[in-house]
Amino acid sequence: xxxxxxxxxxxxxxxxxxxxxxxxxxxxxxxxxxxxxxxxxxxxxxxxxxxxxxxxxxxxxxxxxxxxxxxxxxxxxxxxxxxxxxxxxxxxxxxxxxxxxxxxxxxxxxxxxxxxxxxxxxxxxxxxxxxxxxxxxxxxxxxxxxxxxxxxxxxxxxxxxxxxxxxxxxxxxxxxxxxxxxxxxxxxxxxxxxxxxxxxxxxxxxxxxxxxxxxxxxxxxxxxxxxxxxxxxxxxxxxxxxxxxxxxxxxxxxxxxxxxxxxxxxxxxxxxxxxxxxxxxxxxxxxxxxxxxxxxxxxxxxxxxxxxxxxxxxxxxxxxxxxxxxxxxxxxxxxxxxxxxxxxxxxxxxxxxxxxxxxxxxxxxxxxxxxxxxxxxxxxxxxxxxxxxxxxx
Numbered sequence: 001x002x003x004x005x006x007x008x009x010x011x012x013x014x015x016x017x018x019x020x021x022x023x024x025x026x027x028x029x030x031x032x033x034x035x036x037x038x039x040x041x042x043x044x045x046x047x048x049x050x051x052x053x054x055x056x057x058x059x060x061x062x063x064x065x066x067x068x069x070x071x072x073x074x075x076x077x078x079x080x081x082x083x084x085x086x087x088x089x090x091x092x093x094x095x096x097x098x099x100x101x102x103x104x105x106x107x108x109x110x111x112x113x114x115x116x117x118x119x120x121x122x123x124x125x126x127x128x129x130x131x132x133x134x135x136x137x138x139x140x141x142x143x144x145x146x147x148x149x150x151x152x153x154x155x156x157x158x159x160x161x162x163x164x165x166x167x168x169x170x171x172x173x174x175x176x177x178x179x180x181x182x183x184x185x186x187x188x189x190x191x192x193x194x195x196x197x198x199x200x201x202x203x204x205x206x207x208x209x210x211x212x213x214x215x216x217x218x219x220x221x222x223x224x225x226x227x228x229x230x231x232x233x234x235x236x237x238x239x240x241x242x243x244x245x246x247x248x249x250x251x252x253x254x255x256x257x258x259x260x261x262x263x264x265x266x267x268x269x270x271x272x273x274x275x276x277x278x279x280x281x282x283x284x285x286x287x288x289x290x291x292x293x294x295x296x297x298x299x300x301x302x303x304x305x306x307x308x309x310x311x312x313x314x315x316x317x318x319x320x321x322x323x324x325x326x327x328x329x330x331x332x333x334x335x336x337x338x339x340x341x342x343x344x345x346x347x348x349x350x351x352x353x354x355x356x357x358x359x360x361x362x363x364x365x366x367x368x369x370x371x372x373x374x375x376x377x378x379x380x381x382x383x384x385x386x387x388x389x390x391x392x393x
Contacts, residue, residue, distance in 0.1 A: 007179045011119065014175030016137050018076070021168030023145035023253070024152075025083065027232065027246035028161035029102065031153070034233050034243065035092035039352055041099065046229050046348035048103040053341025056110040056334075068115040073176045075112045079105045080169035087159045087166075119181065142254030150247035158243075201331030210323035213370075213377040214316040215336045220366050221309045221316075222340040224286060226347020227359060228305060231290055234351075238295040245295060249302055256306020263307065264314050270378045274311070279371050281308040283364060290356050 004012070026049075033042040082105040089098055152160040205211050236245025267274035285304035292298045320332055350359045 007181065010175045010179050011116075012137075014172035015116070016141055017168045017175075018172040019138065019141040020145040020148070021165035023142045023250055024149040024161050024168075025145075025165035026229075027146065027243075027250045028149055028153075028158050028165075030229070030233050030246050031158050031243040032086075032091065032098070032162075036095045036098075037092070038095065040349075041095050042233055043230055043348045043352055044095075044099045045102060046226060047345045048099055049106050050226070050341045050344035050348070052103075052107045052110045053344075054338045056114065056337055056341075068119045069176060069179060069181060071111055071115040072119070073173050075108050075115075076169045076173035076176065078108050080166040080173070082108075083162055083166035083169070087162050119179075139254040139258040142257070143251050146247045146250035146254070149250075150244055153244050153247060200328065201335040204324060204328050204332055205335060208324060209377055209380060210319050211332055213374055214319040214323075215332070215339065216370055216373060217312050217316040217319075218336050219339050219343045220370050221312050222343035223347040223366065224282065224305070224309065224363065226344040227350060227363065228286070228289065228302065228347075229344075230348045230351045235289065235295065235298045238293065238298070248295075248299065252299060252302035253306050256303045256308075257310040259303070260307040260310025261314065263311050267311065270319075272375065272378060274315070275371065275374050275378065278308050278312055278315075279367050281305075282312075283367055286363060287360060290360065 029045045030042060033045045082101050086098065086101050089101075148164060149158075149161040152158065152164065205215050232246050232249050233243065235249065236243050239245050239248075267277050281304055285301045285308065288301035289298050289305060292301065320329060320336075324332060350362070
């Protein structure tokens with residue numbers, strides 16, 4: 001850490017704080033949504049948080065025409081101001097305005113990540129270290145943010161968690177303003193190129209069975225995430241009306257993610273054993289989480305679910321990286337990012353239009369379909385590997 005350049009440190013500090021705020025405010029927003037006594041508002045929180053991901057892949061050309069540092073700075077300032085505005089809304093009033101403010105905040109946020117990724121290319125030799133440190137800090141930030149939010153709620157003010165998130169955006173903007181990038185490459189591309197690139201990504205997903213399986217995995221896991229997030233307020237009611245359970249359940253995201261990353265090597269990458277464990281743990285954990293009347297049991301089940309989801313996410317990304325050309329991977333992930341946003345949104349509204357049994361049936365059907373497809377792809381992987389070995393011999 002001490003060997004990092006100033007720009008790298010500033011970016012890392014700012015992003016760590018911002019990420020902590022994200023997972024402090026998520027359960028807080030879910031709690032605020034319950035004051036409207038309309039579960040569509042709760043689903044709306046998840047939708048407006050996820051749906052902007054659909055347009056993010058198309059923003060690269062636009063972002064490349066401006067200073068990335070300025071985009072990051074003003075995006076953070078705007079998001080901070082919007083979340084401060086949320087704290088001024090009376091609880092349980094103006095639901096449309098509540099969701100509109102959140103949509104504006106998360107909508108403006110889609111400009112930030114592409115700009116950040118472009119800036120990281122200017123960090124030189126530090127880029128690998130920054131990525132590694134950020135990955136390690138992610139789970140800690142999730143846990144820390146949730147615990148900070150729980151502390152605010154215990155003190156009697158859930159809106160303080162929202163204000164804290166605004167403060168992290170302002171702090172991130174300060175760190176960004178102190179960064180000095182000598183030159184930023186401006187790419188004056190034709191707007192039509194981004195759509196052509198998107199189509200190329202879709203074509204690769206459709207024709208490459210390994211990549212298709214990876215994208216299907218990410219979509220189904222995102223569907224599960226949308227369902228789980230929508231059930232956070234329901235499960236939280238098991239330990240009282242204070243809704244502190246939303247913050248406690250958010251901790252499971254960090255704990256599960258931390259444990260899940262350590263199971264990848266143990267369970268295997270393209271193994272039937274890992275596939276079976278992944279499917280069984282996902283379905284069992286989700287079922288227990290949705291049906292258990294005990295908060296402690298639901299908490300443990302949520303950890304199990306996020307362990308499985310983290311394992312699946314790592315495998316999906318590796319499958320894309322190992323089975324597609326480097327020059328096409330950005331386009332594949334761009335398409336998958338859009339599909340992930342849609343899947344999370346769909347998962348979050350199911351609780352409003354059907355019952356738990358039907359939701360669980362849909363998830364089981366989806367997971368079994370993924371199981372069959374992955375098993376076939378794993379078999380193809382073994383066959384391909386054997387052919388390569390034979391050719392070498």
